[in-house]
Amino acid sequence: MKARDFSVLFGVISIIIMLVIPLPGWLLSVLILINISLALIVILVSMNTTEALQFSVFPSLLLLLTLFRLGLNVSTTRSILSEADAGGVVETFGTFVIGDNPLVGFVVFVILVIIQFLVITKGSERVSEVAARFTLDAMPGKQMSIDADLNAGMINEQQAKDRREKIEHEADFYGAMDGASKFVKGDAIAGIIIVLINIIFGLIIGMAQLGLSFNEAIDIYMRLTVGDGLVSQIPALLISTATGIVVTRVASEGNLSADVTKQLLRYPTLLYxxxxxIFFLGLTPINFMLTTMIALVLIGSAYMLTRKSQVEEPPTPDEVDESESEEMKSPENVVGLINMDPIEFEFGYGLIPLADSNQGGDLLDRVVMIRRQLAIELGLVIPVVRIRDNIQLNPNEYRLKIKGNEVARGELLLDHYLAMSPGIEEDELEGIDTVEPAFGLPAKWITEDAKDDAEMSGYTVVDPPSVVSTHITELIKRFAHQLIGRQETQQLIDHLKESNPILVEEVTPEPLAVGDVQKVLAKLLREHVSIKNLPVIFETLADFAKMTSDTDLLTEYVRQSLSAQITNDIVQGRQQLKVITVSGEVEKLIAEHIQQTEHGSYLAMDPDTQQKVIQSVSENVENISLQEETPVILCSPTIRMYFKQLLDRFYPQVIVLSYNEIEPTAEIQSIGMVNVA
Incomplete structure (x- = not known):
């Protein structure tokens, strides 16, 4: 069975459960609004059908809706009598009608019930009865007309068979409608009796058990009774009206679940x-969020149905076999469902002003500048950052996804500033303790009044848009290697080919495929080496790709060719570059434990030795961090990539350079050594 088949079966079972199990007020409100929505859809469909077969499921659907409405009546009656509460929808409807005078409000409600019972319900019952009688009486004449057309050659055997089946379906439909209308009449009578029960027994329970005065009891139970009656009688009135309209329909041979879900949603526009x-109901004191959610479900369903169906003309019988054959050959179009944005920035509703230009937000402009900045720094065209709100996040929360995976999240206070400590512990600043998201520094959220004092005390003060912009920038830098794939690599190659066609032809597609070039570029970006100098990179690949296809070794050769760039990025104007060197003993150990395979080489060092090396690195990194220096380890070219692999699991932020990657003009000072003592 399909999902839509189970949906109707589950609905019927749920109705039965409603008759037994008490329901909370909020759930009753949801079910009542669903009941009103279904009634609206039914009457709109009945008014827009042009042939009976288009809504042949109506008699059975009428019974289901009647049972659903009776289940709601039982649940609301139980809640009214036991808890004096049936949800916000019932109370709101009752308050509207009752107003300040319970008696006048009750009279108005009684008039509505009389109109529903005497005018609509009884009229629909009579119409259904007459239509069924006339249809049965006309059957012999219609059958003779079909036989005459067949004998005259005006129709063929198949057409005659189809017409006879249509006549039989019409007779079945009108007979079913005649019986179903009796249920509608019984439902109306039951609604009146339930109203009397709620009022009478409500007064008894309120005065005898709860100790309420007569006026208090009449005010509470009259309001709830009238509200309950209204939310039942309004859908009943709509259904009764639809019953009077749908009097020329024919029953179908399809199963009930398929007919309900298919025919009820035949006109997606009506769901709008x-x-x-339902949305405009939320403008009243009814729960706005509740009505808005249901309205969005209806509108979203209509949108999806419209896109899926596009209301195509039904194929002719001769075209059915051919179309089914073509459908078997063509795969289902699900491309739109598997698209994934490379970079997604999601935020809670409290941060909407960040991206809303009407509220002064400039996040979109900042993201454009970030992409331009990173293109210059990294040499990589950063994909478009998809910015959207997400109600599942906390109001002030945001998160960043790379290739669908969450890589970081943070929290902003839009009416505060982020103050990062200058390291003076004695200077206390009032604020909310937090951590700067991009670099993990201790910080405080302070109010605008404390901004000037913080700046005078040496704090670095930034506004929330700058905080999130910096965080996005650093995260994209950190995960840039995940953003460059073969397609992006091909775009870079095509761009380089415009100015250096011979160089590109010497590298790709032979001896290196696009995937090999992509691996080299990704390895460089992983260690924060810019790939903007593509000509030098390709020159190196052209020189060494004929000797080896190992992308790890090719990356090392490229790094050495980029020594000037790497040195400038690391030194950044400092007079001396303070580094941690690797002892000869450790280098020898690493060189001895390098394993060569046909798929490349890797480091296979025993755990105890690894632990000693890592412990030594940890001590040296801690010392250099106390001097507020960036941890840089210097080693020989032969072991650099293996030593980096060893540290990646423990200290991915530590920079590992070889002697060949440092320009001779750079002044180096060793302030530590890695050993295995």
């Missing part, structure tokens, strides 16, 4: 109308 109606 129903959704809009």
């Amino acid at each position: 109308i129903a959704g809009g109606t």
Whole structure:
């Protein structure tokens, strides 16, 4: 069975459960609004069908809706009598009608019930009865007309068979409608009796058990009774009206679940109308969020149905076999469902002003500048950052996804500033303790009044948009190697080919495929080496790719060719570069434990030795961090990539350079050594 088949079966079972199990007020409100929505859809569909077969499921659907409404009546009656509460929708409807005078409000409600019972319900019952009688009486004449057309050659055997089946379906439909209308009449009578029960027994329970005065009891139970009656009688009135309209319909041979879900949603546009109606109900004191959610479900369903169906003309019988054959050959179009944005920035509703230009937000402009900045720094065209709100996040929370995976999240206070400590512990600043998201520094959220004092005390003060912009920038830098794939690599190659066609032809597609070039570029970006100098990179690949296809070794050769760039990025104007060197003993150990395979080489060092090396690195990194220096380890070219692999699991932020990657003009000072003592 399909999902839509189970949906109707589950609905019927849920109705039965409603008759037994008490339901909370909020759930009753949801079910009542669903009941009103279904009634609106039914009457709109009945008014827009042009043939009976288009809504042949109506008799059975009428019974289901009647049972659903009776289940709601039982649940609301239980809640009214036991808890004096049936949810916000019931109370709101009752308050509207009752107003300040319970008696006048009750009289108005009684008039509505009389109109529903005497005018609509009884009229629909009579119409259904007459239509069924006339249809049965006309059957012999219609059958003779079909036989005459067949004998005259005006129709063929198949057409005659189809017409006879249509006549039989019409007779079945009108007979079913005649019986179903009796249920509608019984439902109306039951609604009146339930109203009397709620009032009478409500007064008894309120005065005898709860100790309420007569006025208090009449005010509470009259309001709830009238509200309960209204939310039942309004859908019943709509259904009764639809019953009077749908008097020329024919029953179908399809199963009930398929007919309900298919025919009820035949006109997606009508769901927009129903959704809009429910939405405007939320402008009243009814729960706005509740009505808005239901309206969005209806409108979203209509949108999906419209895109899926596009209301195509049904194929002719001769075209059915051919179309089914073509459908078997063509795969289902699900491309739109598997698209994934490379970079997604999501935020809670409290941060909407960040991206809303009407509220002064400039996040979109900042993201454009970030992409331009990173293109210059990294040499990589950063994909478009998809910015969207997400109600599942906390109001002030945001998160960044790379290739669908969450890589970081943070929290902003839009009416505060982020103050980062200058390291003076004695200077206390009032604020909310937090951590700067990009670099993990201790910080405080302070109010605008404390901004000037913080700046005078040496704090670095930034506004929330700058905080999130910096965080996005650093995260994209950190995960840039995940953003460059073969497609992006091909774009870079095509761009380079415009100015250096011979160089590109010497590298790709032979001896290196696009995937090999992509691996080299990704390895460089992983260690924060810019790939903007593509000509030098390709020159090196052209020189060494004929000797080896190992992308790890090719990356090392490229790094050595980029020594000037790497040195400038590391030194950054400092007179001396303070580094940690690797002892000869450790280098020898690493060189001895390098394993060569046909798929490349890797480091296979025993755990105890690894632990000693890592412990020594940890002590040296801690010492250099106390001097507020960036941890840089210097070693020989032969072991650099293996030593980096060893540290990646423990200290991915530590920079590992070889002697060949440092320009001779750079002044180096060794302030530590890695050993295995």
